[in-house]
Amino acid sequence: MPELPEVETTRKGIEPFLVNQTIRAIHIHQSSLRWPISSDISSQVNQRILSVGRRGKYLLITTKRGTTIIHLGMSGSLRIAETTEALRKHDHVEFVLSNGILLRYHDPRRFGCVLYTDEDPNEHRLLVKLGPEPLSEIFDGEHLFRLSRQKKSAVKNFIMDSQVVVGVGNIYASESLFMAGIRPGKAAGRISRYQYNQLALAIREVLAKAIKMGGTTLRDFVNSDGNPGYFKQQLQVYGRAGEPCRLCGLEIKAKIIGQRSSFYCAGCQS
DNA sequence: CTAAATACCTGATGGC
DNA sequence: TGCCATCAGGTATTTA
Numbered sequence: 001m002p003e004l005p006e007v008e009t010t011r012k013g014i015e016p017f018l019v020n021q022t023i024r025a026i027h028i029h030q031s032s033l034r035w036p037i038s039s040d041i042s043s044q045v046n047q048r049i050l051s052v053g054r055r056g057k058y059l060l061i062t063t064k065r066g067t068t069i070i071h072l073g074m075s076g077s078l079r080i081a082e083t084t085e086a087l088r089k090h091d092h093v094e095f096v097l098s099n100g101i102l103l104r105y106h107d108p109r110r111f112g113c114v115l116y117t118d119e120d121p122n123e124h125r126l127l128v129k130l131g132p133e134p135l136s137e138i139f140d141g142e143h144l145f146r147l148s149r150q151k152k153s154a155v156k157n158f159i160m161d162s163q164v165v166v167g168v169g170n171i172y173a174s175e176s177l178f179m180a181g182i183r184p185g186k187a188a189g190r191i192s193r194y195q196y197n198q199l200a201l202a203i204r205e206v207l208a209k210a211i212k213m214g215g216t217t218l219r220d221f222v223n224s225d226g227n228p229g230y231f232k233q234q235l236q237v238y239g240r241a242g243e244p245c246r247l248c249g250l251e252i253k254a255k256i257i258g259q260r261s262s263f264y265c266a267g268c269q270s
Numbered sequence: 271c272t273a274a275a276t277a278c279c280t281g282a283t284g285g286c
Numbered sequence: 287t288g289c290c291a292t293c294a295g296g297t298a299t300t301t302a
Binding site: 272273274275276277278279280281282283284285286 | 288295301
């Protein structure tokens with residue numbers, strides 16, 4: 001399921017095929033995604049792509065006229081295809097480019113979205129409230145500490161709140177908390193500044209490493225070039241309930257926090 | 271205001 | 287073989 005590293009891996013993967021190409025056509029096979037695909041996306045036709053950006057888990061394909069905002073939800077993927085390649089099931093949108101290739105949006109569970117705006121995408125209602133990028137300079141322990149005061153909710157839910165910091169999904173939340181030595185169920189407001197410094201560093205490190213490795217493959221994520229990522233074997237706690245902790249050997253525990261499965265080591269995390 | 275629950279959706283999996 | 291129940295989960299929205 002695409003978290004920030006997978007989205008960034010996708011961005012990097014498709015960028016060289018897209019920049020400076022003109023969008024010749026957009027074929028919509030299924031417009032019923034999380035929100036319907038608006039017909040004004042056709043404004044992008046015959047426009048040259050200036051950049052392929054990212055904000056949080058949103059991909060931004062920008063032309064002079066506007067920006068296509070794509071979210072992969074949890075089962076979405078983008079891939080570069082030849083025009084001769086048969087349409088697969090759940091290939092909902094195709095961008096036909098002037099270099100003769102296709103960008104295909106594929107999303108079995110249709111939790112994702114393909115939107116269009118002719119204004120600054122950062123002012124779009126879905127992006128305007130987002131917290132800092134975890135790999136940017138303004139994201140640090142002080143930021144987490146300041147926002148968390150008086151918060152009673154679990155720290156895991158806190159760091160997964162996109163208004164606090166973007167890009168920390170269920171997998172990397174468990175991984176970051178393990179690395180920082182903090183139990184996921186602990187109240188966000190009761191965590192020290194020192195621990196938040198550790199946590200901010202852990203989030204940075206886990207995400208940066210995953211991006212470097214090309215993203216995690218769990219169920220149906222496929223890199224834009226069709227190859228799976230390689231991060232799965234690096235996971236320390238996620239999905240490892242009952243298995244021994246790689247650091248201390250104690251059994252990894254699973255717990256539902258905020259309706260989401262969470263994993264931690266009772267020996268290494270307090 | 272906060273925090274928790276819910277909706278959106280389909281494919282993989284396991285039990286019978 | 288098929289049918290049903292369960293689970294996966296990002297995030298906007300609704301409810302408490």
